[in-house]
Amino acid sequence: MRTQRKYCSLWSSVVRSWRSLAGQFLLFQLVVVAVVLTTVAAVSVTQSTKEFRDVRGQRMIAVAENVASTPLVRDRYADPFAAQLLAPDVDRAVNLSGASLAEIIDPAGTVRASSDPLRIGATAQLGDSNVTAGRAWFGDVDIDGMHSLVGHVPLLSTNGDVLAIIAVSEDYPSVWELLSGAGERLILYLGLGAALGMIGSWLLSRRIKRQTRGLEIAEIASLADHREALLHSIQEGVVAVNNEGEITVLNDSAQDLLGLAPDAVGRHVDDVAIDSAVREFLLSGEDVRDVVIATPTRVLALNRRAATSKGQQIGTVTTMRDSTELASMQSQLSSHKSVTDTLRAQTHEFANQLHTISGLAQLGEFEAVTEFVGTLTRRRAAISDAVTQSISDPAVASLLIAKTSLAAESGVALYLAPESHLSALEPAMATDVITVLGNLIDNAVDVSEGSAAAQVSVAISDDDDLVITVEDSGTGVPEAMRESIFSRGVTSKTDVPGGRGIGLALVRLVSAQHGGDAAVSDTTTGGAVFTVRLPRIGAVDV
Incomplete structure (x- = not known):
């Protein structure tokens, strides 16, 4: 029982090894080597058979002609005792030529004399021979179940009639005899080729196993399927x-x-x-x-x-x-931060103004308090009026008012061009315009801060398309950066750690989503002009 289990275990191990990728490849290569060797052997056998047929066929005819030219054969072929009288001649033909059989056959096909006594009186198989027409012939004929090469020569009378047929035949050699006849070197080459093929196949299978990390076909296919599924999911x-x-x-x-x-x-x-x-x-x-x-x-x-x-x-x-949604949220957070900064700046400004009013009241300068409050009111109204007279959309107007105060705190004057005009917008369009305008103004204020003029000019027009133009007093944008500044999260400001970048990327994204465009150029004074064009969206009634 233990021996049987050991045998079964060994057989299972052999089966697993042949099922492996290396084993299958080795088996495939061995099959290829076997097919090649078989093909070579078949070609060799075919060539040897053809050579045997051509050479030995002519030899059989020559031997038959030699027998036919013997005077005794011509004189005694029809003798009742021809089998005994002519036996030495047919035997000599077999011995001299190496043929398997030599016979004298009458025109009716009966064997009259033969090197095989058992065939005397038998009917000879002539096959496709045309010897009865008086012509010599050689070809293949089955004699007593043996495939043989036969040469037929007619024994003719003086007037050309066929008196008898001289048949000399030789059995076809076996395949092994044909291969041996092709030479010992062929056998050696076939054996050497088989050995080298098996060794090469074994080495190649080992290399494939190392290259595939020992993985089998099913495992490789499974890994490929999992890789595709993971990548695409x-x-x-x-x-x-x-x-x-x-x-x-x-x-x-x-x-x-x-x-x-x-x-x-x-x-x-x-x-x-x-x-x-x-x-x-x-x-x-x-x-x-x-x-x-x-x-x-x-x-x-x-x-x-x-x-x-x-x-x-x-x-x-x-x-x-x-990150489109994330960038939009970042833009909204920036807008909220901008409002917070504006409220903080206004809180600081209002605190200073309240302190001034409180001081004047304590001094009893009530007329001065009234004049001071009136001045503040008129200034605040002037800023609001300057914006609201040109900008009818309340969200955009509020943004411009807030940005004006915030820019002032940074020491930058923000102006709205007098020729600006904007009707009330749909809420979705107003949100996109605020995103574009807020980012352009923030960028312009950043680069204008500390410059000689320190000002930003904004122009908005909706005569045809909605066009937003923001001009700053900074150092401008190098020509090499005028495309990448909208794409790569970069900024033209070298003193901003990490750059701003995302705002201008959002500007181009919003304009592209509306079928518009964004571009930058230089002003005559050296600053930059950002121009955004958005296809016009119908105004709403307010």
Whole structure:
């Protein structure tokens, strides 16, 4: 019983080894080697058979002609005792030629004399021979169940009649005899080829097993299926690019975020239709984290890391997530912060004014108090009137009033161009206009603070499209940055740690979502002019 279990265990181990990837590959290679060897052997046998038929067929005819030319055969072929009289001649033909059988056959097909006495009187099989027409012939004929090569020569009378048929035949050699006849070297080469093929197959199977980390076919297929499922189910976009700049992996989320089709895999990054900033990012090789890039339709946060194999870099893997909503929330928080800062500035200003009023009252200067309060009221009304006379939308007007006070605290004068005009907007459009205007003003105030003129000019027009223009007194935007400043989360201010960037990215995003555009140019005095065009949305009644 123990021996039986040991045998079963050994057999199971052998079966498992042949089921492995390396075992299957070895088996496949052995089959290929066997097929090649069989083909070579078959070709060799075919060639040897053809050579045997051509050479020995002519030899059989020659021997038969020699027998036919013997005077005794010509004289005694029809003798009743021909079998005994001619036996030495047919035996000599067999002995001299190495043939298997020599016979003299009458025209009716009866064997009259034969090297095999048992065939005397039997009916000979002539096959496809045309010897009865008086022509010599050689070919294949089955004699007593043996496939033989036969040569037929007619014994002719003086007037050309066939008197008898001389048949000399030789059995076809076996396959092994044919292979042996092809030479011992062929057997040696076949054996050597088989041995080398098996050794090479075994070595190759071992290498494949090492390269596949010992994983079998089912395990590799399962890993590939899990990889595809994971890549295409995660919410973050994943893009892998090899060292040649070709896209090797692109999951569903990345296709959606970048607007690409699945056939982008295998193509060079330069050959697919994606935003230029994203293309430049994908082709860069450094490891970076949380880079914000605004495309015309989305704000993307990207991370890139180098992919290595055996210590060699094979490309990069970039992950990306849609931060559009996050950026919008950041913009809203910035707007709330702006209002908070404005209230804080106004609180500080009102506190100073209350202290002044309190002091005047304590001194009994009531007329001065009245004059001071009137001045403050007129100044505050002038600011509100200057805005509300041109801007009918209350949300936009409130933003401009708040930004005017906030800019003043930073030492920057904010002006609304007298020719500005804006009707009341739909709530959704008003929110987008506030996002664009608030970010442009904040950016302009930042770069204008500390400059000689220290002023920001805002112009709004809705005659055709809604056009917003914000001009600052800063140092301008270098021409090389005029495209990337809207895309990459950068800023033209060198003294702002980390840059602002996201605000301008939102400006371009909002304008693109409405089918408009955003651009920047220089003023004649060296500052920058940001111009945003939005398709006009019908005004509402107020």
